[in-house]
Amino acid sequence: MNEFFVVVGLGLCLLVFLVLYRVIFGPGVFNRIAAVSAIGTKSLIILLIFGYIYNRVEMFIDISMVYALLNFIGCIAAAKYLEMER
Amino acid sequence: MEVTLFIHAADDAFRILEKAKERAVGLLDTATKLTSETRWMEEKKVHAILKGAQETKSGFQNFVATFLMLFGFWALLSGKFDAFHLFLGVVCSLIIAYLSYDLLFANVRVGDVRIIVQRFIGYIPWLIREIVMSNFHVAYLALSPKMPIDPKVITFRTKLESDISWVTLANSITLTPGTITMDIEGREFMVHALDGKVADDLDTGEMEDRVAHIFMEADHIYIQDVLDVSRVFAKLKRGM
Amino acid sequence: MIISSDDIIIKTIARIFVPFIQLFALYVIMHGHYSPGGGFQGGVILGASLVLLLITHGYEEMRRRVPEGAVILLGSLGLLIYSGIGLTCLLLGGNYLDYSQLSVILHVDPAHARAMGILGIELGVAFAVMAAVCSIFFDISTGGILPEDEK
Known part of the structure; x- marks a missing residue:
């Protein structure tokens, strides 16, 4: 069962590298914000997979929840700042 | 000579009439503003009575419902069910429910909270x-x-x-x-x-x-x- | 001067989330022994929940719920709790922040007294961190100009 999750984790890492293209080359700042938010959701799942592999899921769930919260709040704050800047 | 006097007199008369007209228009404006303001104040009074009657009953229900949801969330997060941690959970849920009870259930009609929560849980599998x-x-x-x-x-x-x-x-x-x-x-x-x-x-x-x-x-x-x-x-x- | 957002989705979701975020912050503080967390992390999450309320509902609503004086008072209270526990341990005959001396007051054995002492200190630290985060954000968002001065 561990090998299955390792393969899934590697697949998600590959997807993260694909989205990284938009972070670097995205024309404009809105593309970059959306791409960073997408990377955030994938890294949540990768954290949980790490937790499962090390057999300590309950610890990594707390960290994942905190990161999900901060991702959400950061996305809204960035959008608010850009709206006010216009 | 009498013509110029007559023209000056007519001029003054017209100026007085203009001022009288402006005063009359000003009086009419104040009258309409006063009546509309009293009507608006009456409406606000009725609205405040309606809101007050609803809020006294729903405030306590909102507080209890918020407290129960927060305590359920705490019990879900913390896997320990001994007396000390449950006591901490009750204290924390009480404090937060007291500070923000009007945030969670702001527009729900009074008395319907249990049915809505049940139906919401039944909607999720279809989604x-x-x-x-x-x-x-x-x-x-x-x-x-x-x-x-x-x-x-x-x-x-x-x-x-x-x-x-x-x-x-x-x-x-x-x-x-x-x-x-x-x-x-x-x-x-x-x-x-x-x-x-x-x-x-x-x-x-x-x-x-x-x-x-x-x-x-x-x-x-x-x-x-x-x-x-x-x-x-x-x-x-x-x-x- | 932050005005409230016109988007109804963000306003509703933010107002539903804020109690849960605060409860999660208190959970992180209280379970500092067993899982990742503790005082600083919980304080930052608590401050982040108030920042979320500020950016979605605007400055007036925020001032109505959490007056700025209350935030600073909470920060000082946190510092008072921290140094108060330390001084109590000193007055009871041990070193500064030597929690085993607290077993005289709390009537438990020294191991439990240490756990309680650390919990109290984490609470103080969390309040101080929350007050710092909140007051910095309030000051930056208003630019030092209060609404009364603008009128």
């Missing part, structure tokens, strides 16, 4: 089934070599009333792959759909009917509403 089926369709669209998408923006008016039902509908539409809610202006939803089939699935209005069924809007009359109105009416008769 998951819709998401899985749309997933297959969008994956087929994205992976086929021609990529037969046909993106369009749909605007529709909704029959739902309260803001939390709008938000539930908007989130359900966004969670289902193929459709994304762009904006809500008043009661108009602006949705971006990926091709004709997902747009047709949205147009049938089944999701909207189910969300209206959760929050008990647009289709039912409840005895609790009649009882609430009678309490409010009694208070109005006393207050006015």
Whole structure:
């Protein structure tokens, strides 16, 4: 069962590298914000997979929840700042 | 010589008439403003009495409901059920429920909270089934070599009333792959759909009917509403 | 001067989330022994919940719920709790922040007294961190100009 999750984790890492293209080359700042938010959701799942592999899921769930919260709040704050800047 | 005197006199007379006309117009303006202000103040008084009667009953219920939800969340997070940690959970939930009880259940009609929570929990499996089926369709669209998408923006008016039902509908539409809610202006939803089939699935209005069924809007009359109105009416008769 | 957002989705979701975020912050503080967390992390999450309320509902609503004086008072209270526990341990005959001396007051054995002492200190630290985050954000968002001065 561990090998299955390792393969899934590697697949998600590959997807993260694909989205990284938009972070670097995205024309404009809105593309970059959306791409960073997408990377955030994938890294949540990768954290949980790490937790499962090390057999300590309950610890990594707390960290994942905190990161999900901060991702959400950061996305809204960035959008608010850009709206006010216009 | 008499002509110039006459012209000066006529000039003064016209100036006096102008001033009188301006004064009359000013008086009429003040009169209309006063009557409309008194009417507006009467309406505000009635509105305040209505709101006050509803809020006294619902404040305590909101507090208890918020406390129970927060304590359930704490018990879910912390796996330890010994007395010390449960006591800490009760204290923390009480403090937070006291500080923000009007945040969670702001617009819910009084007395309906239990039924809404039950129906909401029953709605989730249907939503998951819709998401899985749309997933297959969008994956087929994205992976086929021609990529037969046909993106369009749909605007529709909704029959739902309260803001939390709008938000539930908007989130359900966004969670289902193929459709994304762009904006809500008043009661108009602006949705971006990926091709004709997902747009047709949205147009049938089944999701909207189910969300209206959760929050008990647009289709039912409840005895609790009649009882609430009678309490409010009694208070109005006393207050006015 | 931050005005409230016109988007109804963000306003509703933010107002539903804020009690749960605060409860999660208190959970992180209280379970500092067993899982990742503790005082600093919980204080930052608590401050982040108030920042979320500020950016979605505007400055007036925020001032109505959490007056700025209350935030600074909470920060000082946190510092008072921290140094108060330390001084109590000093007055009871041990070193500064030597929690085993607290077993005299709390009537438990020294191991439990250490756990309680650390919990109290984490609470003080969390309040101080929350007050710092909140007051910095309030000051930056208004630019030092209060609404009364603008009128």
